[in-house]
Amino acid sequence: MSLEERKGILRFPKATFERLKLYHALLSQLHAEGKSYVLSEEIAEMLRITPEQVRKDFSFLETKGKPKVGYVIKELLDELDELFGTGVDENIIIIGAGHLGSALANYKGFKNIGIRVAAIFDNDPKKIGTMVGELMVLPLKDLSRVIRRFKVKIAAICVPESSAQQVADLLVSHGVKALWNFSTRILDVPAEVIVQNEDITRGLLGLKHMLAEKERIKAEELNSVKESSPK
């Protein structure tokens, strides 16, 4: 057992950490399908990365594979479950009961990563008191009480751009440590507050860009064929 492990720290390269979540999703699926073993090659194909990458990432885990057999799915899955903290539960709150806030509140996947939605807030009197999934929409005046009661450190901001900064200030003033920001507003908060900007369009821009690249490559190929064999 290394010094780091003894201290309860498992540090991964950032890029590896990102992929561990994907492995987790895929292994859950394979497990549900009744599969017992999996090769790095198979994982790589599904996730569109290389088998070497998979093995390298897994080398940071305890679980080892067997040559010609691969990895025991259940074993990997258990380690990743543990890692993503099904143990240590964290309460989060959602500000804004619009479509996005409601979608988050109804999201079933949180429990797999040790997250519980403690409450959802809105300042619209028509929404307050209505149910979103299993939660009743609360007025913002209850914010302080809920944060203290559930020791909330993380808040999801699902309000319009125009009120995002104001909401952020309010949350910070009540001691929230991390903001999961779904608004398009770039928030200005003290440096010690962690901000994760969840820009919904980022992925879409990536797709658009990749499509454009593909078109370009195809066009170039056609062009070079034409040039190399002119009529």
Add this chain to the structure above:
Amino acid sequence: MSLEERKGILRFPKATFERLKLYHALLSQLHAEGKSYVLSEEIAEMLRITPEQVRKDFSFLETKGKPKVGYVIKELLDELDELFGTGVDENIIIIGAGHLGSALANYKGFKNIGIRVAAIFDNDPKKIGTMVGELMVLPLKDLSRVIRRFKVKIAAICVPESSAQQVADLLVSHGVKALWNFSTRILDVPAEVIVQNEDITRGLLGLKHMLAEKERIKAEELNSVKESSPK
């Protein structure tokens, strides 16, 4: 004008491309606030990166700054607007008119990046015919027609995990080239189809991880103080 630019290709390092979206958001904000000039230092502080990083990223753009003055916000903004293709419009469709699909359909930011939502689909008879924002929910039998009519290349999958693969197969069979996957299902589609897995929990895991790291560092500091000055 470089060879690459003449061909209409502007290639950026992947990491730079990701940040350009953030610059775009921030500059829009500053512009709306009536600011005209901005320093790399100011941008860096808001986005929590270094000024060197900002200048390096901007070195891939046409827009140049002036020492002691900084960058003309409007000029940068125009170039980024152009880059993200307010020009070339792309039609996308959304499959699944639940909370998440509805949130996407109502999202106002798409037009800034040259995206238009052409239609939203569901297979629930109770939803078909109802309005989501400005769109009427269509039955899946209209899929083929809409894809052809609007030359749809990108589809957002907002259905439950259990039907995601089936929907993906259907979309691919109708010629969709890129899948924006909001389900937790890892999709198995031909290699030439682009898949962007939009795992909503990824960012949250990052936050949780960073919080844990911070706690750990604080605990260590306290510990070392205690050790270095025992009672």
Add this chain to the structure above:
DNA sequence: TAGATTGTTAATCGATTAACAATC
């Protein structure tokens, strides 16, 4: 056993940071 697959070390690649000359 022979061949396939893992785990790990070394080499390469790409992105960030540092340094500094150019310039407003």
Add this chain to the structure above:
DNA sequence: TAGATTGTTAATCGATTAACAATC
């Protein structure tokens, strides 16, 4: 002008890929 800030080149850092010995 002097000092601040940009733009770019070089150095460092981190992540991916290649190579290959270990082993089932």
